[in-house]
Amino acid sequence: QKEVEQNSGPLSVPEGAIASLNCTYSDRVSQSFFWYRQYSGKSPELIMSIYSNGDKEDGRFTAQLNKASQYVSLLIRDSQPSDSATYLCAVSPRVDYKLSFGAGTTVTVRA
Amino acid sequence: DVKVTQSSRYLVKRTGEKVFLECVQDMDHENMFWYRQDPGLGLRLIYFSYDVKMKEKGDIPEGYSVSREKKERFSLILESASTNQTSMYLCASRGGGEKLFFGSGTQLSVL
DSSP: OOSEEEOOOOEEEETTSOEEEEEEESOTTOOEEEEEEEOTTSOOEEEEEEOSSEEEEETTEEEEEETTTTEEEEEESSOOGGGOEEEEEEEESSTTSOOEEOOOEEEEEEO | OOOEEESOSEEEEOTTOOEEEEEEESSOOSEEEEEEEETTTEEEEEEEEEETTEEEEOSOOTTEEEEEEETTEEEEEESSOOGGGOEEEEEEEEOSSSOOEEOOOEEEEEO
């Protein structure tokens, strides 16, 4: 079993809709969770981090964490064409340690 | 802004060659990482270093070695390149915070 699994996509959503991305992880000791966005041909960039169960909102992005279910998700509200990218889930046992990434979910927002 | 510089954007090597991929960061970061990225597999950690001359294996270290003689520079070495090492290689660094800063990547082709 892969350490970090994401729904493979691609995910196509109309402009203005909500994009929902899911990620599950296998290591129960994981404590730090991240979402990175990667545009085609570019390097990943951090968009969200979450450490506690519940929701964390930052602008149009909401990260949700459920450690009991070993599940983390990312919601993108009011999706824009500029949100079209691959979203990578990353997990770590602590914030200053190595990160394990999922394979990514490619999102396309249709104008 | 943090700058992570990888020496080559594209590299073509022959099977059996020894290959050096160089990465330099300019922010005095403690942690440095080497990932490879392949379609459908996401980012996979090869090695990371948490201090000068300190290194730890990642998930796929076989066929690779690393060197960190100075804080700012982290080198990835392919001792004898093989065709299955054709990939995009991404270097990243991290200081005291949570965020990984990535270089622009090296697309390595082994023929």
